[in-house]
Amino acid sequence: xxxxxxxxxxxxxxxxxxxxxxxxxxxxxxxxxxxxxxxxxxxxxxxxxxxxxxxxxxxxxxxxxxxxxxxxxxxxxxxxxxxxxxxxxxxxxxxxxxxxxxxxxxxxxxxxxxxxxxxxxxxxxxxxxxxxxxxxxxx
Numbered sequence: 077x078x079x080x081x082x083x084x085x086x087x088x089x090x091x092x093x094x095x096x097x098x099x100x101x102x103x104x105x106x107x108x109x110x111x112x113x114x115x116x117x118x119x120x121x122x123x124x125x126x127x128x129x130x131x132x133x134x135x136x137x138x139x140x141x142x143x144x145x146x147x148x149x150x151x152x153x154x155x156x157x158x159x160x161x162x163x164x165x166x167x168x169x170x171x172x173x174x175x176x177x178x179x180x181x182x183x184x185x186x187x188x189x190x191x192x193x194x195x196x197x198x199x200x201x202x203x204x205x206x207x208x209x210x211x212x213x214x215x
Contacts, residue, residue, distance in 0.1 A: 109133045109154070111190050111208020115180040119189060121146035123172045128158045131183060133190055142168050144176055144189070152188040154181070156203055156212050163214045166201055173197065179208060 109132035124143035131139045133154035140161040144151045153176055155161055155168075168174060174196050178189040192204040205211050 109181050109183060109190065111179050111192075111204060112181075113179065113206075113208060116178065116192070117180055117189070118175060118177045119144060119146050119148070119151060120173070120175045121151075123168045123170055123174055124150070125170060126168060133181075133183075134158075144174070149187065151176070152183065152186050153178075153194075154183075154188055154190050156210060157214075160212055160214045164212060168194070168196075178204070 121144045124145050126140070126142040128138050128140055130136055131141075131154060133139055134157045138158045140155040140158045142153050142155070144153050155166075174194050176189050176191055176194050178192040181188045181190055190204070190208065192202070192208065194201045194203070203210060203212055
């Protein structure tokens, strides 16, 4: 009788933990964000707000991002790990006109671009090589 009660208690505990994880928004799947050259596009628009958050494009690190407002809609542009962007002093400011070339991705239900290159009026910034591998490094 005791092994049966122990087993039922263990199963009940596991079920309770799983329920709590689901209630608090823990997901049991991860967003895959690999660079897919077949999904490369170019998008011109205006930089809106920039932000930093952990995402698969930065291998779970805090990543640098900005919202690109285009005629076709908004994109979350995934740049590089935030520490790398800070060390390079590459800033994309709200209101700035840019052209982003990269691969389309979807993250947390939002359209995004993994930036390969970003062109402003005066500069071209390269983030990834021909295979989509991040080439920018912390200085």
